[in-house]
Amino acid sequence: MKILAIESSSLVASVAIVDEENVIAEYSVNHKKTHSQTLMPMLDEIVRMTETDLESIDHIAISVGPGSFTGLRIGVATAKGLGLALDKKLVAVPTLGAMAYNLCDYPGLVVSVMDARRNQVYTGIYRFEDQKPICVMDQIPMDRLELIQKVRELSGSDVYAPIFLGDGVEVIKNTLNEVDDFKARFALPHLSRQKASAVGLLAIELAKKGELVDASELKPVYLRLSQAERERLEKGQSIEV
Amino acid sequence: MSEINILGIETSCDETAAAVVVNGREVRSNIISSQIALHTLYGGVVPEIASRKHVEKINQVISAALSEASMTFDDIDAIAVTYGPGLVGALLVGVSAAKAISFARGIDLVGVHHIEGHISANYIEDKELEPPFICLVASGGHSHLVKVADYGVYEILGRTRDDAAGEAFDKVARAIGLGYPGGPKIDAVAKEGNPEAIPFPRASFKDNDYDFSFSGLKSAVLNYLNQCEMKGEEIVRADVAASFQAAVVDVLVGHTIHAVKESGLNKVALAGGVASNSCLRETMKNACEENGFSFYRPSPILCTDNAAMIAAAGYYEYMKGVRSDLTLNAIPNLKLGER
Numbered sequence: 001m002k003i004l005a006i007e008s009s010s011l012v013a014s015v016a017i018v019d020e021e022n023v024i025a026e027y028s029v030n031h032k033k034t035h036s037q038t039l040m041p042m043l044d045e046i047v048r049m050t051e052t053d054l055e056s057i058d059h060i061a062i063s064v065g066p067g068s069f070t071g072l073r074i075g076v077a078t079a080k081g082l083g084l085a086l087d088k089k090l091v092a093v094p095t096l097g098a099m100a101y102n103l104c105d106y107p108g109l110v111v112s113v114m115d116a117r118r119n120q121v122y123t124g125i126y127r128f129e130d131q132k133p134i135c136v137m138d139q140i141p142m143d144r145l146e147l148i149q150k151v152r153e154l155s156g157s158d159v160y161a162p163i164f165l166g167d168g169v170e171v172i173k174n175t176l177n178e179v180d181d182f183k184a185r186f187a188l189p190h191l192s193r194q195k196a197s198a199v200g201l202l203a204i205e206l207a208k209k210g211e212l213v214d215a216s217e218l219k220p221v222y223l224r225l226s227q228a229e230r231e232r233l234e235k236g237q238s239i240e241v
Numbered sequence: 242m243s244e245i246n247i248l249g250i251e252t253s254c255d256e257t258a259a260a261v262v263v264n265g266r267e268v269r270s271n272i273i274s275s276q277i278a279l280h281t282l283y284g285g286v287v288p289e290i291a292s293r294k295h296v297e298k299i300n301q302v303i304s305a306a307l308s309e310a311s312m313t314f315d316d317i318d319a320i321a322v323t324y325g326p327g328l329v330g331a332l333l334v335g336v337s338a339a340k341a342i343s344f345a346r347g348i349d350l351v352g353v354h355h356i357e358g359h360i361s362a363n364y365i366e367d368k369e370l371e372p373p374f375i376c377l378v379a380s381g382g383h384s385h386l387v388k389v390a391d392y393g394v395y396e397i398l399g400r401t402r403d404d405a406a407g408e409a410f411d412k413v414a415r416a417i418g419l420g421y422p423g424g425p426k427i428d429a430v431a432k433e434g435n436p437e438a439i440p441f442p443r444a445s446f447k448d449n450d451y452d453f454s455f456s457g458l459k460s461a462v463l464n465y466l467n468q469c470e471m472k473g474e475e476i477v478r479a480d481v482a483a484s485f486q487a488a489v490v491d492v493l494v495g496h497t498i499h500a501v502k503e504s505g506l507n508k509v510a511l512a513g514g515v516a517s518n519s520c521l522r523e524t525m526k527n528a529c530e531e532n533g534f535s536f537y538r539p540s541p542i543l544c545t546d547n548a549a550m551i552a553a554a555g556y557y558e559y560m561k562g563v564r565s566d567l568t569l570n571a572i573p574n575l576k577l578g579e580r
Contacts, residue, residue, distance in 0.1 A: 036333055040340045040567035054345055069289065070330055073296050077334045081341025084300050085314060216300035219293075226289035232282070241278045 001207060004057045004082070005200030006043070008035040008075035009067025009095045010114060010167055015043045016196035017052055020204055023197045025050045030193060035074045043078075054086055059212065061091040061203030063098055063194060065221035066122040066139060067114060072220040083215025090213045091203035094221065096124035096139040099166055101198040102191045104131040108160030111151055113168030116141050121168040122223060123147050125154060133202070141223050144175045148182060161185050165192040246310075247559065248317045248348075249552030250303065252335030253327025253355045254382070255286045257298040259306035260549035261317070265361070265556030266368050269310035271542070271549040274298045277422060284421050285411065292330035299338050306548070314346045321555020324352040324565075325575030326382070332571035340567055351555040352565040355546075356383055356577050357393065359512040361554035362539040362547075370537050373506055377497045379521075380513030381407035381424075384493075385577065386451045386500055389510075392557040395578040398500050399451025406489055407515045409455035413462050413485050417478050427482045428518050434479030436487035436520075439465060443492050450503075451496050458488055490521045498528050510537040517541040 002024075007014040013035045014028035025046040029038055047054065062079035065072045083090045096112035103110045106128065114122040124139035136154060155162045164172050165187035176182060186192070224230075229239045244263050251258040255276040261269040276294045280286045307313060322339035325332060336352075343350040360376050372392060378385040384401035404412070407424055414423025419430060441461050444454040462485050469476045493515075501509055509529050515521060522538055529536035543550060563580075 034570060036336065036570045037568045039337075040344060044344060044567055069292070070333065073292055073330065074333055074337050076296055077299060077337035078341045080296070080300050081338035082345050084303060084338075085342040085345035216304065219297050222293075226287060226293070228283050228287040228290060237282075239282065241282065 001058045001204055002056060003059055003061050003091070003200040003203050005061040005196040005203060006039065006075045006079050007063040007098070007194045007196040007199050008039055008071045009063050009065055010071060010194055012194045013038045013042060014194060014196035015039065015046055016200050017046060017050060018197055018200035018204070026195065026197045028195060035071055039074060039078060057086065057088060059089050059091050059203065059207055061093050061200050062218070063095045063199045064092045064218070065095050066116070066141070066223040067095055069222060072222070076218060076220045080215045080218055090215050090218050091206050091211065092213050092218055093199045093203050093206065094124065094139055095194065096122060096166070097126065097133060097135065098199040098202045099194050100124065100126040101133060101202045102195060103163060103165060103187060104128045104133065106160070106163055108158050109136065109151060109155045109162035111162055111164045113164055113166045113172055115168045115171050119144060121147060121171055123168070125151065132205070139223065144171055145178065148175060148179050152182060163187055167193070245318045245556060245559065246312065246316050247552040247556045248303070248306065248320045249548035249550070249555060250320065250322040250335045250339050251358070251546055251548040251551045252295045252299065252331050253323045253325070254331060254546055255280055255291045256546040257295045257302050258546060258548035259303040260547065260552050261306055261310035261312055262365065262549050262552035262556065265553045266364055268365055268549045269312070270306045271547055272302050272305045272309065273545070273547050274302050281421050284415060286328070288328045288330055291328060292334060295331055295334035299334055303338070314342065314348065317348055319349040319351050319555060319559045321351045321353045321552050321559070323355045323358060323551050324569055325355065325572035327355055327573060329571050329573040332573065336569055336571050340569060344567060349559065350565045350569065351558050351563055352569050353551045353555045353558065354575055354577060356385065357395070357554040358550040360387065360389060360510070361557070362512055362543040362550035363510045363537050364553050365549055366539040366543055367537050370508070370510070374508035374510050374537070375497060375501045375504060375506055376510040376512055377493055378512045379406040379493060379515035381405060381411065383513060384453050386496055387577065388504060393561060397577055399449060399453060399496060401453040401455060403454050403456035404459060406453070406455055406493065407513070409459050409489060410515070412459050416463055416466055417476070417481055424515060424518060427486055428520065430479050431483040431486045431520065434477065434481070434483030436483040438477065438480035439484040441484055441488040443488055451500055453492060453496065455489065458485070486518070486520050490518070490524050493521060494524050494528050497525065498532060501534055502532070507533065508535045508537065512539065512544070514545055517544040
């Protein structure tokens with residue numbers, strides 16, 4: 001199964017072509033330049049460099065969120081356009097689950113964190129058995145102190161300390177100053193960010209389970225309403241038409 | 242002449258739209274998914290919500306445009322997509338999808354200026370219209386008086402210095418309790434009112450005969466409403482709407498006719514959402530007849546944001562050899578005539 005994978009949920013822009021055996025190509029850039037300008041030229045580059053016939057791609061994998069609303073939309077609209085033009089199904093890959101997949105050999109809890117501002121992180125908690133992910137807590141926005149408490153409970157009897165990864169690690173490190181007796185590890189930089197290869201490899205697992213989506217139906221997983229909608233709900237007003 | 246089929250895509254504000262246009266003039270499909278009902282809850286367009294809705298609708302709208310035109314991507318010579326001006330998050334959805342399709346199918350890509358699209362709606366409406374002509378572009382976000390010297394060649398004669406004409410309609414509609422969107426609502430209510438009931442100001446500038454200003458007019462309406470309330474006088478909504486509308490239309494028509502006379506041209510076109518306003522259409526038509534000018538205006542469906550107009554504008558750029566590459570980005574404040 002050959003997968004073309006796209007990841008643009010954060011500052012990292014990343015594209016990859018993978019199959020069960022290989023990461024055939026991967027191109028990641030973690031630099032301040034808008035994904036709108038980088039993502040398609042990067043994709044063009046890896047497709048040409050690997051002489052990939054787009055018809056040979058089975059599915060398109062997209063990191064659907066959470067993350068930067070604009071970043072997610074650029075990636076999702078790109079994936080939807082590819083799916084429509086090539087008549088291929090999409091695989092909607094949870095961003096934090098794919099990131100945790102970077103550490104699929106770790107024997108303890110793997111905690112993906114993205115800075116969600118307002119004292120929160122987007123987080124998902126995973127364990128791996130035989131390198132297969134088991135979702136312990138699905139991705140949600142969570143208060144940083146609450147997350148530490150949650151991880152403490154979940155990892156209580158573990159031999160290995162929980163390991164954190166993602167751009168929310170700084171938030172967690174700062175939070176650790178406020179709590180006692182909590183041991184944690186942090187992933188090294190080459191494993192600590194979103195990668196399209198991980199999105200693609202997790203997509204293969206999902207696709208095997210039949211988790212395919214029509215390009216027309218796919219949408220980002222924001223995990224948060226827009227500010228205007230939140231304000232209406234706070235006033236007790238409906239957001240449905 | 243062979244047929245050039247352009248797929249247009251437009252997501253600059255709150256309409257998700259796609260269309261197929263042949264040779265810049267023949268509309269084969271024109272699909273518009275409007276979000277107006279949703280934004281009415283908030284009294285105006287919420288950019289984040291608009292962007293979210295575009296992502297949900299974009300594929301359905303493009304598929305519908307192709308199937309209604311009885312075409313597939315194989316029949317399409319180029320994709321024309323709005324890349325500015327507009328809401329950046331909204332623009333990015335159309336631009337990203339267009340680039341992906343262009344890449345996946347090897348179809349040429351042409352980035353189009355939203356206002357050039359509005360102006361080009363006239364080419365669809367009137368198959369005989371050719372430049373040069375003077376075009377008044379008035380919408381919720383724009384008020385420009387433009388000399389269209391040739392296809393894709395624009396000279397801006399005047400622009401608004403503050404609010405766009407459509408923006409003034411929305412703000413006044415809100416103030417007199419008509420709600421959003423203001424343009425059509427004021428148009429309807431004004432039909433029952435006296436346009437000479439209240440003498441609202443008409444702004445003009447010494448240093449540029451063609452520039453507009455509508456914020457003073459808006460303030461005058463608000464002051465009038467406040468004064469009525471303080472004096473306990475009854476507010477006749479229809480009269481306020483009609484008098485406000487007359488003030489806007491007077492200035493728009495006056496500036497336009499002046500520009501046509503000075504330019505030595507004899508063709509006048511309207512464009513943009515405000516071009517649907519019945520009072521503006523009627524007044525401009527009469528003024529053109531008096532002066533012996535030809536008058537062009539798109540049907541209301543082509544005045545609203547749509548992708549057929551983007552395909553029409555894209556066609557003329559395409560024929561000139563203009564192409565965009567995969568680095569095409571959304572430019573929220575893109576200037577007319579710039580790339």
